[in-house]
Amino acid sequence: MNCNQYNVPDRSVHSGTNNKLAVIWYVVSEQEYDTAKCSILTHLSYKWVGAIVVVYSGIREPIQLGELSEYDCRVFEYWQSFGDGYETPLIEGGFDQIKAREFAISLATSQNCLWMIHCDADEFFLNDLGEFLTSSDADVIKTSVYHLLSENTFWVQTKQVKYIEDGEIIFSPRLRIWRTKFEPEILYDQRNSNINNTRHCITSFAHISSIKTEYLPGLYHIHIHFLLYKSKWDVPKPEGILSESPLPKIYHDFLNENGNPNYHINQVNIELITDVFEIDLGEDKWIVYAPLRGTAFYTDTLGANMIRGLRKGQFVNYSDYSMPIIEQLTVIGALGRKKESEPKVNLITEFKPVEATLLFNESCNMGCSYCYASSKPSIGEMTWELAEASLRFVVDNAADTLEKNASIRYLGGGEPTLSWDLIERATKFVRNYANQKGVSVWIRLITNGTVLNSVRSQWLFDNVDYVTLSFEILPELQGNLRPLVGGQNSYDRVIKSLKELKEVGVPFEIRSTVSEKNASRMLEAVEFCNEIGGISEIRFEPVSSIGRASFDEGISSEQKAFVREFLNARFRGNELGIHVRCKMTRNIDRIGARFCEAEFAVSYTGIVSACHRYSRKDIDGFETFHIGQYSDGHFNFNLDQINKIRGISVNTFDECKTCFAKWNCAGECLSKRVTGTSINTKGSHCDIVRGVLAHMIQERLNGEEILAPII
Known part of the structure; x- marks a missing residue:
């Protein structure tokens, strides 16, 4: 016999089984293995099943050969190729189902059981069948077949309904059970019109005279092909409902992962x-x-x-x-049928950030009306020891990751370029140290642009990856909203720095802070940038009610006006070749339960904050974000506070639960919800988030084309 059998040393049948009652046999293709496994494991839970014979019929020896035998010594697995597929004629090497079945029957017969049951991969029999077989005096049994459409609905072919004694009905009767002492013939189905005429074949006992056939109505034989991914089949409407599901748990688990989504439309x-x-x-x-x-x-x-x-x-x-x-x-x-798990933020046992925000000072030469830090002309500078320790910390953490990427931001606090020597020294150090550690480091500078010059611009081109230039673009807005400390208009200084950055080729963006005082002028600002020339990126961000902005109620952004004017500016920018965006435009590409998982923002005093906006003790809300301190040569972190911050997610706020932007916004930046030690349940920019996201979805649906706003 040209076949391979997987042999298990101990073939003794489990105690407590009626091992001579029935053998169940299968012919299984390579693609059907997982489905057949559910059926086989279901049958192994029945004590009346004496043996299970599995014939793998594919052209390749299956890698699973022997796996099922390890579950139970009643399983006998074989492999023999009988050709490949029903779409190929037998003469050209197509699958010969008749020979495959004859082979399986010969192997099943050798198990010397009283009954033989043929089972396909996509069906199973219920345990009650064993009791019936024990008492039946029939030779051949035809059962009703219940074609499940869901856990508790089924379909039958009306033309195959058969009425038997006492008005009982048998659905789609199939001959799958007979006494082993009778040898059937496997015949071509004369109605078969397939290229491979073994595609549909029948089991016949017509050659044996005086054989007793019994019809078995009731729920014994379950077929699940409509629950599987066989999209070429049209799913019919349900014809009946079962009082409870006949599916064992193993099928529930399997179908949840592998079921045909097309069948769900008919499911109760x-x-x-x-x-x-x-x-x-x-x-x-x-x-x-x-x-x-x-x-x-x-x-x-x-x-x-x-x-x-x-x-x-x-x-x-x-x-x-x-x-x-x-x-x-x-x-x-x-x-x-089963709700899927949602994004969540896991608690951590160790804080190992790979991004650092360094606040080199709390000093600033400008007096912006909405400054979140309420910065002053001169308040200290970070020591080199602290800067180096911060940079080493994130690079070392990054070196322990698969990605080996670190990110550094130079930010205020105050104006980072007032500590220019420290910027140069920190950049040189972190580039060299990251190289030694095999880490790629990305460096960004956020600046007001007032103390740059051509030499510094060239240095930035050579050493920094990206620059964000805080600038209100229009001269009178820059003068009114972002004056120098002495009250002078800072416009000329910033526009000079912008042109120098442009000239040497530094990658940069303009970041403009928008309040109700300048929301209506975003479109004008885009046109102005076009006249300047060479500006490819503008970010318009709504003002946050923090720092100086919190003392002026008139400066809080009117959200609907922002959305309307922003989208107009975005559309016009696209026409002019200028990419206009805000943080909210990126939301469409981010999914999560938490906007930020806690920053590693280090102030010049060694305070570590989970948000760079709360870097000083005199800032309202500081205690909420204070997560650590540098002292005695190392960082000390309050892990409980870090996890408390991380635990505040989109699921914390009732208003978020029904919002379509919930997983993109992820609860919004926590800093915009904080008042002192309280967390506001309503976000400050919710209408902006929703308005911009809805528009971004439309752009994606229209093939990334920047659309004119529909307001």
Whole structure:
């Protein structure tokens, strides 16, 4: 016999089994292994099953050969090739199902059991069958076949319904069970029109006279092919409902991961298993947005209402299956039986950041009206010891990661370029140290641009990866909102530095802070940058009510005005070749439960803060973000406080739970929610976040084209 069998040393049958009652045999292709495994393990839980014979019929020896035998000594596994596929004629090497079945029957017969049961990979028999076989005096048994469409709904072919004695009905009767002493014939099905005429074959005992056949109605034989991914089959409507699911747990687990999403549309108790939101664009046009699937599509009001109902816990009914919205939700895998896990922030046992924000000083030569740090002309400078320790710390941490990437920001506090010598020394050191550690380091400078010159611009080109230039662009706005400490207009200094950065080729962006005082002038600012020339990137960011801004209620950003004017500026910028963005435009590409997992921001005094905006004890909210201190040559961290901050996520705030931007915004920057030691439940920029994200989704749906705003 030309076959391979996996041999297990101890073939003794488990105690307590009626090992001579029945043998179940399978012919399994390589693609069917996982499905067959569910069926086989289900049957092994029945004491009346004496043996299971598995014939692998593919052209290659399966890597799984022998795996099932290790579960139970009643399993006998064999491999022999019988050709490849039903799409190829037998003469050209196609799969010969008749020979494969004959081979499996011969092996099953050798187990010397009373009954023989043929089972395909996508079906199984219930345990109650064993009791029936024990008392039956039949020779051949035909069972009802229940084609499951869900856990508790099934379909039958009307033309195959058979009425038997006492008006009982048997569904789609199949001959799969016979006494081993009878040898069947495996015949071609004459109705078969496939290229490979063994695609459908039948088990026949017509050659044996006086054989007793019994029909077995009731729930014994379960077929699950509609629950599997066989998309070429049209899923029919349910014909009946079972009082309880016949599926064992192993099938539940398997189908949750491998089930056909197309069958979900017919399922009872199918619901949303992931967040799906409807966004109203007006005029019967809506966006359906599934953030954790990274996808969106358009629908109408009817579809939006269905989404709303599903989100409130409504189940999909039989009558819903033909609705386009249900079909689309099925395609993206948003419907099912078990809610999926959501992003979360895990607590940490060690703080090992790979990014550092260094606040070299708390000094500034400007008096910006909205300064979050309320900085002053001269307040100290970081020591070299502290700067070096900070840089070593993040590079060492990065060296322990697979990515080996570190990031450094020079920021205020105050104006970092007032500590120019420290910037140069820190940059030289971290480049060399990172190189020794095999770490790639990215360095960014955020500056007001007032103390740069051509020499420093050239140095930045040679040593720093990116520069953010804080600048209000329009001369009178720069003078009014960002004056020098003495009150003079800083515009001329900054525009000179901008041109020098441009001239030497430093990669840079302009960052403009927007309040209600200048929201209406974003479009004008874009046009002005176009006249200057050579500016490729502008960031407009809404003002945060921190520091000096918190003392002037009139300077807090009017959110809807920001969205409207920002989108107009973005559209015009695209026409002019200028990329206009804000932090919110990047939200579409980020998913998480937490906006920030705690910064490593080091002030010149050695204070470590989880947010660079709270670097001094006199800033309201400092205690919330204070997570460590540098002293005696090393950093000491308050891990409890770090985890407390990390634990404040999008799930903390009730208003976030129903917001379509929740996983992109991730609760927004925590600094915008803090008042003293209190955490505000409502974010300060929620309308901006939603307005910009909705527009970004539309841009993606329209192939990344920058769209004119629809306000």
